[in-house]
Amino acid sequence: MTAATAPAAALEVRDVVVRFGGHLALDRVSLTARPGEVTGLIGPNGAGKTTLFNVVTGLQAPQRGTVLLDGRDVTRLAPYRRARRGLARTFQRLELFGLLTVAENVELAASVRGRRRPGRSADEALELVGLRDLADVRADELPTGKARLVELARALATGPRVLLLDEPASGQSEAETEEFREVLLAVAGEGIAVVLVEHDVQLVMRTCSQVHVLDFGRVLAAGTPEEIRGNEAVIEAYLGAAPGVPA
Amino acid sequence: MDQFLQATITGIATAAILAVAASGLVLTYTTTGIFNFAHGAIGMLGAFAYWQLRFDWGWPAPVALLVVLGVLAPLLGVAIELVVMRGLHDAPEAARVVVSVGLLAALLGLGLWVWPTDVARPLTRFWGNEHISVLGVRLTWHEVVAILVAAGLALGLRALLYGTRAGLAMRAAVDDRALSMLNGARPHRSAVLAWAIGCTCAALAGILISPAIGLMHVNLTLMIVNAYAAAMIGRLRNLPMTFAGAVALGLLDAYALTYLPTDSILLAQFRFAIPVILLFAVLLVLRQDRLRGHAARSTREVVPRPGWSGSLATAALFVAAGVVAAQITSAPDAVAVQKIVAVAIIALSLVPLVGFAGQLSLCQMSFAGIGAVVMAHHGHGGDPVGLLLATVVAGAVGALVALPTVRLAGIYLALATAAFAMMLDLWIFGLRDFEVGPLSISIFGTGSVAVDPIDVPGVDSAHDRLVFLSVVFALLYLLVVAIRRSTFGQRLLAFKDSPAASATLGVNTMLVRLAVFTLSAAMAGFGGALYGGTLGAVSAQNFAFAQSLPLLLLAVVGGIGTAAGALVAGVLVGGLPLLVEVAPWFENVNRVLPGTMGIALGRNPNGIAHQIRVGLAPLRRQPALLAGTVAGVAAVVGLRLAEVLTGTPFALALAAVPAAGGLAAQVLAARRAAGATATEGPDDVPLEWAGIVRPFTAEEVATMDRVLGLERRPEPTPSLAGAPSGVSAPARTAAGAGR
Numbered sequence: 001m002t003a004a005t006a007p008a009a010a011l012e013v014r015d016v017v018v019r020f021g022g023h024l025a026l027d028r029v030s031l032t033a034r035p036g037e038v039t040g041l042i043g044p045n046g047a048g049k050t051t052l053f054n055v056v057t058g059l060q061a062p063q064r065g066t067v068l069l070d071g072r073d074v075t076r077l078a079p080y081r082r083a084r085r086g087l088a089r090t091f092q093r094l095e096l097f098g099l100l101t102v103a104e105n106v107e108l109a110a111s112v113r114g115r116r117r118p119g120r121s122a123d124e125a126l127e128l129v130g131l132r133d134l135a136d137v138r139a140d141e142l143p144t145g146k147a148r149l150v151e152l153a154r155a156l157a158t159g160p161r162v163l164l165l166d167e168p169a170s171g172q173s174e175a176e177t178e179e180f181r182e183v184l185l186a187v188a189g190e191g192i193a194v195v196l197v198e199h200d201v202q203l204v205m206r207t208c209s210q211v212h213v214l215d216f217g218r219v220l221a222a223g224t225p226e227e228i229r230g231n232e233a234v235i236e237a238y239l240g241a242a243p244g245v246p247a
Numbered sequence: 248m249d250q251f252l253q254a255t256i257t258g259i260a261t262a263a264i265l266a267v268a269a270s271g272l273v274l275t276y277t278t279t280g281i282f283n284f285a286h287g288a289i290g291m292l293g294a295f296a297y298w299q300l301r302f303d304w305g306w307p308a309p310v311a312l313l314v315v316l317g318v319l320a321p322l323l324g325v326a327i328e329l330v331v332m333r334g335l336h337d338a339p340e341a342a343r344v345v346v347s348v349g350l351l352a353a354l355l356g357l358g359l360w361v362w363p364t365d366v367a368r369p370l371t372r373f374w375g376n377e378h379i380s381v382l383g384v385r386l387t388w389h390e391v392v393a394i395l396v397a398a399g400l401a402l403g404l405r406a407l408l409y410g411t412r413a414g415l416a417m418r419a420a421v422d423d424r425a426l427s428m429l430n431g432a433r434p435h436r437s438a439v440l441a442w443a444i445g446c447t448c449a450a451l452a453g454i455l456i457s458p459a460i461g462l463m464h465v466n467l468t469l470m471i472v473n474a475y476a477a478a479m480i481g482r483l484r485n486l487p488m489t490f491a492g493a494v495a496l497g498l499l500d501a502y503a504l505t506y507l508p509t510d511s512i513l514l515a516q517f518r519f520a521i522p523v524i525l526l527f528a529v530l531l532v533l534r535q536d537r538l539r540g541h542a543a544r545s546t547r548e549v550v551p552r553p554g555w556s557g558s559l560a561t562a563a564l565f566v567a568a569g570v571v572a573a574q575i576t577s578a579p580d581a582v583a584v585q586k587i588v589a590v591a592i593i594a595l596s597l598v599p600l601v602g603f604a605g606q607l608s609l610c611q612m613s614f615a616g617i618g619a620v621v622m623a624h625h626g627h628g629g630d631p632v633g634l635l636l637a638t639v640v641a642g643a644v645g646a647l648v649a650l651p652t653v654r655l656a657g658i659y660l661a662l663a664t665a666a667f668a669m670m671l672d673l674w675i676f677g678l679r680d681f682e683v684g685p686l687s688i689s690i691f692g693t694g695s696v697a698v699d700p701i702d703v704p705g706v707d708s709a710h711d712r713l714v715f716l717s718v719v720f721a722l723l724y725l726l727v728v729a730i731r732r733s734t735f736g737q738r739l740l741a742f743k744d745s746p747a748a749s750a751t752l753g754v755n756t757m758l759v760r761l762a763v764f765t766l767s768a769a770m771a772g773f774g775g776a777l778y779g780g781t782l783g784a785v786s787a788q789n790f791a792f793a794q795s796l797p798l799l800l801l802a803v804v805g806g807i808g809t810a811a812g813a814l815v816a817g818v819l820v821g822g823l824p825l826l827v828e829v830a831p832w833f834e835n836v837n838r839v840l841p842g843t844m845g846i847a848l849g850r851n852p853n854g855i856a857h858q859i860r861v862g863l864a865p866l867r868r869q870p871a872l873l874a875g876t877v878a879g880v881a882a883v884v885g886l887r888l889a890e891v892l893t894g895t896p897f898a899l900a901l902a903a904v905p906a907a908g909g910l911a912a913q914v915l916a917a918r919r920a921a922g923a924t925a926t927e928g929p930d931d932v933p934l935e936w937a938g939i940v941r942p943f944t945a946e947e948v949a950t951m952d953r954v955l956g957l958e959r960r961p962e963p964t965p966s967l968a969g970a971p972s973g974v975s976a977p978a979r980t981a982a983g984a985g986r
Binding site (some may be wrong): 057058059060078079080083084087088089091093094095096097098099100101104105107108109111112113154155158 | 540541548552734738740743744745749753755756
């Protein structure tokens with residue numbers, strides 16, 4: 001590699017391979033996310049989107065391939081060390097701390113960040129997603145849509161450079177989705193690299209500057225939303241005859 | 248050379264028995280996800296049952312074997328699966344371990360009840376001492392049988408797991424129980440089969456090993472540690488590796504017996520520590536576990552974040568109770584109550600560890616013992632330096648125990664703590680005074696050592712000490728409250744909930760686990776030093792593995808999320824033996840009680856203390872009733888101080904007044920609620936949005952589970968496209984239901 005590689009990708013995944021027994025979950029998957037942009041990742045259920053997030057965050061070790069954060073190889077780092085280098089995520093299957101209140105969930109994230117990195121306070125993060133009223137509610141009492149927003153606030157409170165969102169808009173109404181999109185763009189506007197996994201294809205197409213399509217563990221296509229819409233392989237495998245209908 | 252050959256052959260025979268025990272353990276663990284801590288206890292019961300039939304009643308050996316291995320052991324396995332373990336597979340890991348440890352304690356108690364220790368029970372080898380010669384080495388027929396049985400079992404299990412449909416179902420159930428069910432497998436049937444085979448293996452191993460180690464309850468029960476040290480080499484899942492582990496252990500044991508010097512104080516009993524050392528060595532090289540996310544939870548866990556004002560009031564209440572108890576007890580009784588408070592302090596050390604972080608320790612009394620020993624040797628005359636040192640040393644040892652396991656899943660920490668307790672019991676705590684270089688180390692000396700109670704100015708009588716201990720308990724309670732309120736406490740609860748999410752937020756989960764275990768061990772050491780002071784003289788029996796089990800079980804039963812649970816544990820652990828003094832018939836009941844309570848309540852994370860709090864909660868909202876109740880309690884205490892009301896009537900009155908107050912408040916609250924109109928139901932959203940804009944209600948989840956047959960409920964029975972209902976999930980899948 002020469003020094004003239006892509007202009008400072010915040011997150012770069014190269015040729016990642018994950019095998020579960022005989023099943024190839026990720027087959028040489030590469031992905032790049034730049035600061036200030038929302039990068040979309042779409043694909044049918046079981047395509048490997050969540051597995052890719054697990055590899056990036058260190059919860060799943062890949063058989064092959066590398067993960068770079070700000071140009072530094074973190075493939076062998078423990079999950080918490082990657083988090084401290086500015087990587088944050090939300091979970092498709094919610095992982096809020098149910099025994100703690102909403103405020104405690106977010107405070108915990110802010111306290112781990114400490115003063116090493118700049119970032120939102122717990123209050124500001126809750127304010128941004130509009131959940132200050134629910135600060136003292138126990139997290140396991142929230143409906144799914146609200147819980148997803150708390151996960152977002154919690155991830156933001158870590159002061160991330162790269163933010164991975166795993167289906168953050170599922171379970172939200174149309175109006176809520178629109179508000180959520182505003183938040184997403186505002187967050188990206190601060191120079192955070194956002195990677196968005198979402199089944200709401202319309203949302204992805206309207207929000208992302210780059211979209212990757214994953215199918216059976218492979219990157220089927222990558223490019224701008226326009227390019228993806230016109231890609232025949234994608235239409236055939238995923239978007240189907242009625243593009244834009246959520247799976 | 249002959250000596251070496253002889254040791255090798257003997258070692259292989261021992262290995263064969265270990266392999267039989269360990270493979271049963273692995274089979275139940277892989278199939279049901281439940282690590283059976285009671286495996287050794289089941290082997291113990293099998294050996295005793297065999298003795299009963301064969302030697303006490305004089306049945307022929309083949310008949311006795313057939314009845315024990317073909318009928319009793321499998322039946323016990325089926326009963327355990329149906330009564331105790333069913334429904335536990337998706338419970339949090341801590342609950343699974345507690346129930347399994349409860350079973351261990353209950354079965355051990357049962358064995359002691361049915362076959363008291365006051366009778367000698369010789370159990371001879373099959374064919375006595377008849378032997379054959381192999382390569383010029385003596386090999387008894389008993390050993391030949393053991394080796395053949397192990398070989399047969401290895402082949403049989405292989406054939407079962409890989410050659411039959413039942414075996415395939417057992418292996419599928421391991422990966423994803425619900426999924427295998429929805430694909431037509433019947434995990435209940437697999438679990439029943441696994442428990443039946445597992446118990447038979449345990450009983451077989453118990454019968455084979457008894458002639459060598461003697462028909463003794465505790466020794467046979469603790470055989471489990473050797474078995475799981477072998478299983479650990481196969482990561483508790485791999486049968487061939489488990490057999491390899493058994494061979495390694497059996498050989499090491501035989502060589503140690505042959506070659507270790509018997510005149511060395513340090514090494515004489517070292518043989519017993521080998522399995523434990525091997526186990527820790529394996530822990531160090533095991534691959535790191537994946538961090539898991541949420542566990543499914545059937546009961547809503549309550550770990551309240553206490554406020555300072557309420558906590559200070561509670562602490563004051565603890566002190567007041569201590570003062571009142573000091574006023575109304577005789578000097579000997581005051582000492583008895585002191586022990587209760589001291590045990591409660593040790594139990595309090597479990598609250599941050601088990602209640603907050605969801606980690607288990609089966610060696611809390613061992614840490615207490617370390618504290619007591621340090622206090623005995625460095626706290627002469629009640630020197631506070633001894634207490635400080637006891638805390639530090641216990642904490643440091645705790646860190647060493649936890650260190651190899653922090654990368655691994657929770658079950659390994661529990662296994663390591665049990666192994667550590669065993670090592671102290673069998674080796675360290677039995678050592679006479681010895682010297683290592685310039686260090687002269689003494690533990691329990693020749694059997695017991697004196698511990699001076701801590702010297703505090705102005706605290707002289709037994710009554711003063713009781714008040715002092717109450718103050719210490721109250722202060723430690725406030726410490727636990729402070730931990731819960733701190734960011735450290737938040738990290739503990741977060742880790743318990745979702746290790747994966749904690750790590751992705753930047754929490755160093757290994758450090759958190761190490762820190763909480765160290766803290767807990769230090770608290771136990773501190774409590775142990777004080778407990779030793781109340782006992783006066785301590786011996787290894789006070790701090791044996793068998794003492795740690797009821798402490799953990801009763802702390803969980805009491806309610807491990809709060810300090811009140813620790814107090815309940817202290818009262819039960821310290822108080823039940825007092826009851827035995829009054830009513831001797833209670834002794835045998837007391838043997839099985841902690842285990843039984845652990846089995847019954849282990850899966851409820853909230854415990855008795857929470858039930859009491861819920862019962863009294865309405866009182867808070869009824870100032871008049873609350874005042875009345877407080878006045879009532881004060882009056883009862885006043886009557887006792889005036890010696891009008893004493894003994895049992897006093898105790899009953901003391902319990903009855905708050906109970907009546909709580910009940911009255913509940914009745915009033917219910918009346919008020921009935922007056923108001925019915926609250927809005929869950930019909931607020933269209934059904935298809937349920938679970939999306941609001942969580943599923945319990946009823947909706949139950950309905951879904953019922954339709955899919957994931958949970959058996961007697962009524963009402965749903966029907967599936969006209970097909971007969973009341974059939975199992977796999978059958979429904981066949982009928983076309985999916986999810």
